[in-house]
Amino acid sequence: MVYLIIILYIAFTFFGSLVGRKKTDTPEGYFLANRNLKTLSLFFTILATNFSAFYFLGFAGEAYRIGYAYYTIMALGTSLACLSFFVIGSKVWKLGKEGGHITPSELIYSKTGSKPLSIVYATVMVVFTFPYLALQIVGAGYIMESITGGEVPYFLGATILTAITIIYVFLGGMHSVAKTDLKQGVIMAVLMLAAVYVISDQLGGFELANLKVAELKPELFDREGADSFYTPQKWFSFLIFWFFCIPMFPQLFMRFYVAKKLDHLKKAALLYATVPLFISILPVIIGVFGHLTFPGLEGKDADQILPQMLIAHSSPWFAALVMTGALAAFMSTLDSQLLALGTIVSRDFGFQARSTDLKAQVKFGRIAILIIAVIGLAIAYQPPATIFDMGKLAFAGLSVLFPVTFFILRMGGVPAAWGLISIAVGEFLLVGFYYGLVPIEWAFGFEVFIPVITLSFLICAIGKISRKAATS
């Protein structure tokens, strides 16, 4: 039964992404679905791309450790990113349409005329997205192993799922990715809702289960979270973080290009402001209720609380069905990352400069996707112990691009040299914080990205003022 569910899901995803496939032998068609996505497709491809398997495993695990406070951070914090759809997204959409840009750094180049800045911008996007891409493959392998009770070993599962993803991205580009993301987004939400219903019903209903947990672990109901996890500085940091981070994911940045009309982007942004309110609470509830069935889990064991709760409180086929939702989450993030990085690598690093043939440009993109996927798989074969830390670093590393992007799009530009300094100083400081080369006290209790991004903003502002002073 478990295998049947997995096979049906894979067939559904694979063939569903290719049915009605449109001709994709131009770069705009292949990489950006001809800039033709309407509200629902656009919203779901953004949602599914952004809510990776971390939504299934990470949310529940963090809620097990921290409690309900985690919900506010992920629901309200994520939704505040709707404002970046306006601040960054609307400009990217408009300029992309006018200039025919496909990658983020093509837009940066068109506005600054600086090749070094656009190359550094593309490089940062690739370098900091790679660990996160490899993490999707690692996660897919673990889930496949977990669903099949170890019968499909980790790396075989990772390879199968990556291969399927490569094929539909390879054949259909953004059009297939968006179609798949729409289905996968719906699958994720519906299955998670069903899981919460089944588990809470087994535990006697929401109220009874909540009261029991409150008696057992009252700190999970604290606004500051268990062990006062969310100090005022941390609360501030995590709530503001997604506004800066989300638009800088290359796969998200490129989603701003693909809206058919501005109205579609506006409505997708409104949905993004609303939907996390409902869907974020679901895995959090399961994570908190986990203490009733599996008390005392520590560290990474807590990340398995969702599959464990499903196995304990539902039938094996239902658990497998819900966990295919986690596979959907992995694949919908992986496909978007592969397409985004493939596009950036093939277009921004000069491989296509030699070719004016549009079909050849698409071919370069496909080859780049294949190479990136193989490298991702190679990393996943024996993932370095630091890969999870690198994944965390990746988010903050990408958000360092926000100040430069903001100044270029909204403040009339910034001298390229100052833009480069802003990125370089931000990234070095960030890496310094992570590897203990910069004292953590310099972050004043905030998450390290706060001082990093503040400094990057300051450098851009100084650059802007110095240009103004020089010209007046």
Next chain:
Amino acid sequence: MKIKGTIYVLMFLLIFVFTQDYLFLSWSDSPSVLGFPDWLPYFIGLHIALAIIFHVFQKRYWK
């Protein structure tokens, strides 16, 4: 247009200030609806307020 823009900026800033509840609120330990913590409806309310303001913003200002 500029005044309208400033008003929306202030409204979104106000929402963010309200998310920093520790500055002006303290919560009891008593459970709320369905046994959820008592502070949860406050943040759900803020989230709904964000969605409503954003709805008006994207309809009337975002061109």
